[in-house]
Amino acid sequence: MTTPRDRNPQGRAENARPRDGLGRPLPHGSAGVERVEARDRTAGEALDEAQDFLDREMPFHAHEVLEEQWKAAAPEEIALWQGLAQLAVGLTHQRRGNPRGACSVTARGAQAVSGYAEDPPHGIDAAGLLVWAHDLVDTPEGDVPVPRLRG
Incomplete structure (x- = not known):
């Protein structure tokens, strides 16, 4: 007999288990951290x-906010938001102790963000994020601070 899957209000499969600050599922009934509320956000709000979330060492949650923005972005900004989400995933892997995953995802995110380095929208510090990403890729097991999304 299979266990019924958790569903969200729209009926889609969604894991309702609580999560820790790095997005790892915890046993049912555990006290997890807050979940990211799905809602429309302006670029600034996102x-x-x-x-x-990054400042509170919750990069998985930051990724969820950025991924939601990427899925709603105008075509000319999709790669930017995808890259920002990947940078947060890279930090998540780094914080979880997965240097290989951290390097590969962070490098992909940096590549996407680099296309906006000349004229970054929304006050995003693309140049600073690229320096941060290269630092993480160069020393994925080091003491990497959280990135600053805006200057």
């Missing part, structure tokens, strides 16, 4: 919320 960047502020993602930065708050």
